Amino acid sequence: MTVTAARQEARSRLVAFRPPRLRTSLVPYVLVGPALLLLVTFSVLSIFVAAAVSLTNLDISGLANFGAVRFIGLGNYQTMFSDPAFWEALGNTAFFVLIGVPTLVIGSLIIAIALNFSRSRFFRALRAFYFVPAITAIVAISLIWGNLYNSQFGLLNWLLSLIGRDPVQWLTDPTIAKLSVALVAIWRGSGLDIIIFLAALQAIPPEYYEAAAVDGANEWQKIFRITVPLMRFAIFFVTVTTLISWMQFFDEPYVLTQGGPVHATTSMSLYIYQQGFRYDEFGFASAASIVLFAIIAIVTALQLRARLESDA
Amino acid sequence: MKNRYMKQFTAMGLFAVALWTAACGGGTNTPTASTDKGPIQIWTMEDSTAFTALMQDFTTKTGIPVQVEAVPWGNVNDKLTTAVASGNGPDLMQIGLSLLPSFESAGALLDLSPYVKDHPGLQSSNYLSAVAADKINPSGKVLSVPWVSDVRVLFYRTDILGAAGISSPPSTWTQFHDDAAVLAQRGKGKFGYYIPQWDSALPVEFTWEAGGNVMQNGKVTFETPQFKAAADFYISFYKDKLVPTASDFDQAQGFISGTAPMVISGPYLAAAIKGTAPQLDGKWNVTTLPRNQKGTSLFAGSNMGIWAKSKHVDASLRLLDYLAQSSAQLAWYKAANELPTAKTALADPTLTSDPMVKTYTNQLQDAQLLPLVPKWDKISQALLDSLNSIVLKGADETSTLASLNATVSSLQT
Numbered sequence: 001m002t003v004t005a006a007r008q009e010a011r012s013r014l015v016a017f018r019p020p021r022l023r024t025s026l027v028p029y030v031l032v033g034p035a036l037l038l039l040v041t042f043s044v045l046s047i048f049v050a051a052a053v054s055l056t057n058l059d060i061s062g063l064a065n066f067g068a069v070r071f072i073g074l075g076n077y078q079t080m081f082s083d084p085a086f087w088e089a090l091g092n093t094a095f096f097v098l099i100g101v102p103t104l105v106i107g108s109l110i111i112a113i114a115l116n117f118s119r120s121r122f123f124r125a126l127r128a129f130y131f132v133p134a135i136t137a138i139v140a141i142s143l144i145w146g147n148l149y150n151s152q153f154g155l156l157n158w159l160l161s162l163i164g165r166d167p168v169q170w171l172t173d174p175t176i177a178k179l180s181v182a183l184v185a186i187w188r189g190s191g192l193d194i195i196i197f198l199a200a201l202q203a204i205p206p207e208y209y210e211a212a213a214v215d216g217a218n219e220w221q222k223i224f225r226i227t228v229p230l231m232r233f234a235i236f237f238v239t240v241t242t243l244i245s246w247m248q249f250f251d252e253p254y255v256l257t258q259g260g261p262v263h264a265t266t267s268m269s270l271y272i273y274q275q276g277f278r279y280d281e282f283g284f285a286s287a288a289s290i291v292l293f294a295i296i297a298i299v300t301a302l303q304l305r306a307r308l309e310s311d312a
Numbered sequence: 313m314k315n316r317y318m319k320q321f322t323a324m325g326l327f328a329v330a331l332w333t334a335a336c337g338g339g340t341n342t343p344t345a346s347t348d349k350g351p352i353q354i355w356t357m358e359d360s361t362a363f364t365a366l367m368q369d370f371t372t373k374t375g376i377p378v379q380v381e382a383v384p385w386g387n388v389n390d391k392l393t394t395a396v397a398s399g400n401g402p403d404l405m406q407i408g409l410s411l412l413p414s415f416e417s418a419g420a421l422l423d424l425s426p427y428v429k430d431h432p433g434l435q436s437s438n439y440l441s442a443v444a445a446d447k448i449n450p451s452g453k454v455l456s457v458p459w460v461s462d463v464r465v466l467f468y469r470t471d472i473l474g475a476a477g478i479s480s481p482p483s484t485w486t487q488f489h490d491d492a493a494v495l496a497q498r499g500k501g502k503f504g505y506y507i508p509q510w511d512s513a514l515p516v517e518f519t520w521e522a523g524g525n526v527m528q529n530g531k532v533t534f535e536t537p538q539f540k541a542a543a544d545f546y547i548s549f550y551k552d553k554l555v556p557t558a559s560d561f562d563q564a565q566g567f568i569s570g571t572a573p574m575v576i577s578g579p580y581l582a583a584a585i586k587g588t589a590p591q592l593d594g595k596w597n598v599t600t601l602p603r604n605q606k607g608t609s610l611f612a613g614s615n616m617g618i619w620a621k622s623k624h625v626d627a628s629l630r631l632l633d634y635l636a637q638s639s640a641q642l643a644w645y646k647a648a649n650e651l652p653t654a655k656t657a658l659a660d661p662t663l664t665s666d667p668m669v670k671t672y673t674n675q676l677q678d679a680q681l682l683p684l685v686p687k688w689d690k691i692s693q694a695l696l697d698s699l700n701s702i703v704l705k706g707a708d709e710t711s712t713l714a715s716l717n718a719t720v721s722s723l724q725t
Contacts, residue, residue, distance in 0.1 A: 064396050064419040085697075151558035152565060172558040174705065261509065261559045262700045277390060279690050280414060 047293065054287035060280040076287035086288065088263050089271035092178065096267060097246045099182050100189075104246075105239050108190050109231075112197030113223060127198065134191025142255030145184050146171075149256070171257050174264035181265045185252045189245070193238050200234030201227065240303055247296050268292045348626035351377040355391070355405040357614065358382055362647040369643070370634050376627045389414065396420055401619040403628045407456055408614050412448065413686040415617065421455040422618040422625065424632075428454055431629055433636030439653050442611040442679050456617035457632055458653035460644065462578045463675045464517065464609045466602065467585075469573035471595040472498075481599045482574075485521070485545060488602040492554040495573055504554040506563055506572035507546070509700055512692035513610045513682055514576065518542030520680055523605030527683045531724050532691050535717050541604070543699065543713060550703035557704060568592060576601065578612065579672055583649045598671045600678075611679035613653065651676070687723050694719045 054076055056062070062069040080086045115127055133141070148155045149170035157167040170180045208226050217225065228235075250269035253259055259266035259274065266274070272292065276285030356363045360382035367378040381402065383391050388411055395401035396418045407415050415421055428434045434457050436445035443458040468481045476495055482488040492504025507514060516526050522545075524538020533539075549555045556572065564581060566572035568589040575581070585592060601607045616635060618628045634640055641652035642660055651672055652658050658676070663669045682688060698716040701707040 059417075060393065060396060060414055061417040061419065063393065146560070150560050150562075151556075152561055152569075152571070169558060171560050172704075257559070261704055262697055277393070280389070280393065 047290075050286040050293075051290055053283055054290050056283045058283040058286075060282075063280075063282070072283070076284045077291075079284065080287055080291070085263055085266070086271065089266045089268050092264070092266055093247060093249060093268045095178060096182055096185075096249050097243065099179070100186055100246045100249070101239070101242050104186050104189050104193060104242050105235065107186070108193035108238065109197055109228075109235065111190065112194045112201060113227060115194070116198060116201045127194075130194050131191040133188045134195075136188070138188075138251045138255055141184065141188060142252075146256060149180055172261055174261055177257055177261060177264050181252045181256055184256065185246075185249065188252070189242065193242060196238055197231065197234055200231045204230050236303075236307055240300060243303070244296055244300065247292070247299065348624055349376055350403075350624050350627040351379060352404060352622075352624045352627050352631060353379045353381065353402040354631070355381050355383050355402045357385060357388075357406050357408065359648070362644075366640065366643055366647060370631060370640075373634070374627075374630055376630065378631065392418060392420065395619075399621060401621060403622040403624045404616060404618055404631060406459060406614045407617055409443075409448070409612055409681060409684070410688070412456065412615065413684050413688065416450065416455055417686045420617075420620055422620045422622065424454040424457070424618065424629075425452070427625075427629055431633045433457075433633035434629075438636060438655060440611075440655060440658070440676055442676070442681060443613070443615075443653055447681060448615065448684065456615035457636065459614045459616045459635060460641075460650040461611065461613040461653045461676060462580070462651065463611055463672055463679045464513070464576050464578055465598045465600060465671055465675050467567060467575045467577055467581060467596060467598050469567070469570060469592075469596050472570050472573040481597070482602045483599075485602055485604045488574075489545075489548060489552075489554070492549065492574060493552060496552075496554045501571065503556050503566075503572045505549060505574045506561060506566050507549060507555045508563060509559050509704075510696070512696045513612075515539075515542050515546050515695060515699060516682060517576075517601070517608065517610050518545050518604075520608035521601065521604045521606050527685075532683050532685060532688065532720055533717075534695065534713070534720060540713075543709070545604075546699055547703055547709065564588065567596070579649060579651060582668060598668050600671060600675045607675075607678055609675050609679045611676065611681050613651075685724075690723055691720050694723070 055071055055073060057070050057072050057075070111130060115123055115130070117123070147153075151157060151167060151169055151172055154170065156170060160167060169176055171177045204227065208230075209222055212222050212226060248269050249267040250273065253265040253267055253270050254273070257265045259270045268288070269292070272285050272288045275281045275288060354363075354367075360380045363382075364378075364380045367380060371377050385408070388408065392411070392414060401420065405415075407421075424434060432438075434454070436454075439458045440461065443461070445454055448458070449455050466481060472495065473479075473481065473491070476498065478491050478494060482491045488505075495504035496502060519526055519536070519539045519542040522538040522541040524536045524542070526532055526534065526536075526539065528536075534543075550557065556566070561572075563572070563575055563577060564584045567575050567581070568585060582598065585596065601609050616632055618625060618632070622628055635644075636654060638652075638654055638657040638660065641654050641657035642662060644650060645652055645657070645663065651669075652663075657663070658673050663673065682692075685691075694716055698707075698712050702709050702712050
């Protein structure tokens, strides 16, 4: 009797000690907690700080003495919207995005599909070759390309002179400079996009291609009927990330042209950098970065919405 | 109640102690000077090896160790911002004259005026008049003292000018433009002169030479006939195709290759030519700037200041005193090719015996500082943007300069 009673009690205790549902539901939060904490501290919080700073006249004297910082409402935004350089930077960013993103996404996709045709040693070497720009330091890139483009002693103009062509003002003519800078960024950005596409390509089961071959499909049909539709998610992912990185376009114009000639290659990010870190107008730069943040958020939200709708 | 009175008394007591300490610090400086043995930290520009070598002599003489940290020119502003925001800076720092307003408005520099009396090296009369205390400091303060100087002169290729039938370098604006025109006729891809598109000092120099000034009543203005003359002169070189339009044109390369046989630059170009093209020795020379009403050049260079929160003010002052001496200034010229600011050092035979250095020192007598106002960076960028859009993009001169004037006045309200 007593033994059974004791067992029963122990069982009921076990039942009582079963972790409540609340605890099991806490597990995922504990797991994402550290990442979330970092994200909140360094991303979300800094957005709010930037939003608050954008309403002040914080500059270097304010940094030294917080008493000198004044709340100026939307003053920074007003000044910015009446600054032609801001609109030029916005226009340049749009130009870079329109040139760069389609070229990069379509170009990388084509190269990835071509690279996927064979797994021979040569093709594997080619894959490594295409990835090199992505891991090369931007300073080295700027030195090499700066020398290629140079109008006085650049390699490209020397090659042109061999075939009797006039030198091209690669980094000096406002329109050509935009294209030159975009070309370097496309070249540099392609490596990562190609790798992502290659991974997606290799995840496509070969049975589909075999079945298509049995049905008599040619290579083009295989690409357009099987490969591209099955890579929709990869294409979507690459498009979103490429778009965001091009809206934040900074490195190439910074190292190659410093935004010149006469603002022709000044992107939004470079404009923000110049205002914040060259002129020490931290309040104004924060306002500009909030505007860029809003634009990126809206564009990305629109893309996500478009994808949801197309999936539905 | 009693507690509150206690607090007030304590506060007053502390205040009195603080006042007393401050008074002692200001008045009787010399006894503490010998006790402050550092170590002190100094931020200098670019290369730290030469400066560290210079500091060895100072350490032997005073027993104060000095840590030298080199800051690249491009990073100075970042470094300053971080130091101001965190409150952690060095004891001393080299400040390029163009950055002086940023450092001053950041409150980063200690006012040295109470110490000048006891440190004769810091006295303004030791230095060139272009960097007199009242020109480099807000009124009544001494926030930094001159260290090295740099001046723009005309570099010209004697061989190329001679071959083009120009026997002596241009000494007036008219000759300058005419000679450039002759030199540009040497053929396709050859120019007479080179205007760096990043050089906002050049149109200001031209304004000074036209007899004007860009500062009026404490504000920057380009609404003067002299500035108009300067802008016209600047634009004329482009209009007549006497200068390259490429923004990536390399000044030193262009001068060495002879593409641009006349350039206006500082002594650092001379060092670059001597270093990279020794074969050109004797084929080039320097002269003072071509004159219009005047021949005023740009005075550039660096000052030295003490960080406002330095804990080794006395040791730092001794270092400033040391650097002000002719021997240190000459040793630095020898090591780094940077010209002194102390008058005695500039008059030293080691400098005056070199004809090129003689030209620099002559030009230093007629050289001015760019406006030392915090907004100058933005204003000068607007100036460059306007001039460059006229000469490179073909913008209308009158309307562009009118909108420049509007921008400049709105930046200073």
